[in-house]
Each structure stands twice: as C-alpha cells, then as structure tokens.
Amino acid sequence: MFTFLLVVHAIIAALLVTVILMQKSEGGGLTTGGSPSGLMSARGAANFLTRATAVLATLFVVMSIVLAVLAATRGADTIDTSRVTQPAQTAPGPVTGGPAPATQPTAVPAAPADNGAVPLAN
Numbered sequence: 001m002f003t004f005l006l007v008v009h010a011i012i013a014a015l016l017v018t019v020i021l022m023q024k025s026e027g028g029g030l031t032t033g034g035s036p037s038g039l040m041s042a043r044g045a046a047n048f049l050t051r052a053t054a055v056l057a058t059l060f061v062v063m064s065i066v067l068a069v070l071a072a073t074r075g076a077d078t079i080d081t082s083r084v085t086q087p088a089q090t091a092p093g094p095v096t097g098g099p100a101p102a103t104q105p106t107a108v109p110a111a112p113a114d115n116g117a118v119p120l121a122n
Contacts, residue, residue, distance in 0.1 A: 002070050009063045016056040023049045 002067070002074060005063065005067055005070065009060070009067060012056055012060050012063060016053070016060055019049055019052045019056060023053070
C-alpha cells in the first residue's frame with residue numbers, strides 16, 4: 001500500500017509541475033502586480049488551470065502527510081536487518097591424515113650497513 005501511495009504521490013507531483021508550467025505568466029505572484037482580487041475574481045475562479053493547481057496542491061499536501069504517518073508507523077512493523085549480527089566464523093580445523101603445515105621462521109630485519117653518512121644536527 002505504501003508503495004502504491006508513493007507512486008500516486010509522484011504522479012500528483014508531476015501533474016502539479018505540469019499544470020503550473022502551463023499557466024500563463026501574468027506577473028506579480030507574491031510581489032506587486034497582477035490583479036488585486038487575484039484568485040477571487042470571476043475569471044480567476046473559473047480558470048481550469050487555476051482550479052487544477054489548487055486541487056493538485058491540496059492533494060499533494062494531504063498525500064505528504066499520509067505518507068509521513070504511514071512511514072512512521074510502518075517502521076515498527078518491519079525488521080531492521082542492518083542491526084543483525086552475523087555469527088563469528090571459525091577457522092577450519094587441521095586436516096587429519098596429512099602432514100602438518102610447515103611453519104616459516106619469522107625473518108628478523110638485518111641492521112642497516114654503515115654507509116658513512118653523517119646525521120644532520122638539529
């Protein structure tokens with residue numbers, strides 16, 4: 001259900017962007033300009049794109065709230081697998097019936113040869 005509502009929400013968002021971009025730019029907006037009555041004028045209220053924008057914006061906000069509530073309550077129902085610890089893996093035991101693996105002695109680094117260099121004074 002959550003995935004379905006998320007897809008519907010994305011479709012509403014795409015439609016909202018499309019309807020907004022299709023509208024004629026009349027200037028003003030939130031700044032000065034445009035008609036003083038704005039959306040409440042007879043022409044503004046009857047405009048299909050204006051009504052579609054209002055409806056889609058309302059649906060977008062409502063869907064955002066619904067998805068937020070579903071996401072918050074959905075987390076309690078699912079199992080978080082990122083916190084599951086894996087059992088420690090043990091190294092395989094020695095193979096029986098064969099010779100034991102030979103161990104190599106640890107090499108000790110040889111002392112550097114004196115090349116006659118004079119150390120720098122600090």
